[in-house]
Amino acid sequence: MRREGKARVWEKHQKAIPSADEPGGNKWGFVRSCLLQAVAPFTEGIIHKVMTGKGNKGLGMDIRESAGHTSCGAIGFHGDVTMLETQMVVAARNFSMAHYDLGVDNFFCTCVTSFGNYCEIIELWEHEPELLEYTKKTLEETTGRKFWIPKVSGGRPSVVHASDVIYANIKKLAKKAEFSLDGVKATDHLGCHYSKIFPDESVGGGEFPRLLAGMIEAYGGELVDYPERRHCCGMGFRQCAIPENRGYTAACVYKKMKSLKKTDPDCKLMITNCPGCGVFLDAEQGTIAQVMGEKFDVHVMNYAQLAGLMLGYDPFKDCGFNVKYVPIEPLLDKIGMEYDKSKTQKERRRPFGP
C-alpha cells in the first residue's frame, strides 16, 4: 500500500513531453527569451545546435520561429509595467503565429518566466471563460489573428519549456555524448517560475526536482542535495535590473553558495534552466568575493550548455563560456575536454584580439 501511495504521488508529478521519436515530437514552434538575448545570447545558440544538430551532434529536430513573434513581456509584468490582460493577448498572438503561420502543433519557450506566465494565462483561460472570450476578441480586434491554444502535454492546454524538451530526449543525448560527468559532483537549481508557480506543470514539481537532476545523472554525474537547493537565485526582476537593489540578488546567491559549500565542498557544478539564475548565480560570486572575501568557484551553466559540452561542442565558440566569472577550464580538465593551452585564459575568451 505504501508503495502504491508513493507511486500515486510520483504520478502526480509527472509531465508528458513528446520526445523526438514520438508523434509531433520532432517538429516544434518556439519563442525566444529577451533575458537570454540580453545577458546570455550564446545560450540560444547552443539550444539551437543541440536540438537541430545531426548525428551525434544533436537531436536533428525541426524547430521554427516566426520573425514577427515578440517577447511575452512577462519581465514587464513582474516589473509592473503591463497588465495581466496584456500578457494574455500577447501570449495568444505568439501561440497563433506558431500554429497558423509556422504550421506547428507543439510549442516551447526558452525563458522560464515566459513558461510561468503562459501557464498562468492558460489556467485563467481554463477557469474563466469570460477572460478567454476577452482574449479572443481583443486578439481579433488588435491583430486580426485567430486564437489557438497549444496542447503539448498530454493533450490538455499547456506549453513546455526548452529544458523539458531536452529532458524528454535525455537518454538519447546521453548515448550520443562524447564526454561524461563521471566522477563529477553536481547539483541543480530550477528556476522558480518553472517549478514553483505551477508545480504540476514541471517535471517533479518543486517537491521532487527531477528535470535537471535527471540530466546530471543521465550524463553520469553524482547528484548533490543541500538545504538551500530550492532557494531563489535572487534575480528578482527590479531587484537585479536596478543596480542599487542588487544586494538582494547577491544575498540570495551567498545564502545558497554557503549552504552548498557547507554540505559538500567538492560540489563545484550547478545546472540551471532559467536565464536569470544562469547569469546571477555565477556573476554574484564575483561580488561576494569582493565584498565578503569568500570564494566558491562553483561553475554555473544551463542545461543546453551542459548538453553542448557533453556532445563535444566548443566550450567558447559554441557554449559561450567566454563571459563567466568562474573560469570553465578546471571543469574542462576534470571531464577531459581539450582546449587550446597555447593561449592564455584571456586569449581564449577574446577571439577578436586584445
Next chain:
Amino acid sequence: MGKLYDELSKDIEIKHSMYACMDCGTCTALCAAAEFYDYSPREVMDIVQSRDDEKIKELISSNKIWYCGQCLSCKQRCPRGNNPGGVILALRRLSEKTGLFAESEKGRQQLIAKRLFGDNMLKRGYTLLATNPIPSHFPELGEDWEYYHEHIKEMREWWGVPMDLENSPGCHRMVPEKDMEELRAIYKATGAVDLMNKVEEGMAKKLGGKEEVEKFWQSYQDNVDSRLYKIKEKK
C-alpha cells in the same frame, strides 16, 4: 471597505491570489525578500484582508510592496492556496494608478522599470535589449563582459547568434514594423500604455514637472543610483 479596496478587488490577480489568509506566516518564513528587507508578506496579506483603506493607502505609499522579488515561492507553499506575490502585483498596479508609488524611494524606481522594460517592448518588442546590460550597470559581469560589449556584433556572430537581422528569425532580430504595430495595439487596448503613462505622470507630479523627471532619469544614468537625485521641497 473603501474605494481603494474596491479598486484593488477588481484586479484579476487579487481574485486568484487572495482567498482566506490564516496568518500562519509560512510565506514569510521562506520569503527571500523577508530575509533581506524589513518585509513580511504575511503582514501584506493581513492588511489587504482587513480591507482598511487607510492601511492600504499607507502600504502602497511605502517601500514595502517593492521589496518582493516575484519568485513566487510563497504561492507554492501557502497551505490555503493564496499567492502573496500575486497580491503584491495588484497592490503595485494600484500604487501606480493612484500615483502613490512616487511617495517612496523604491516606488520611484518604477520610472526606470517603465523606461527599460516598457519602452523597450513598445520600441523593439523585447523587454530587454542586448545593449541594456552595459558594464557600468553590471560591473560584476567583469572584464570579459566589457570585451564582449566592445565587440558585441562580432561576438554574437562568432557565437552563431547574430543580432538585429531584418525579416528573419533569430535572437534579438528586428521585429517587422507591421508586427510592432500589432503589439502596440495590444498594449494600448489592454491598459498597459495607460499604466506606463501613469508612471510618467505620477513622477512629474511628485518631482515638480516633466523636466525634473528627465533630471531624475539623467542622474540615474550618470550615477547608476536613483537615490542621488534630491527631490525639491515644495514651497
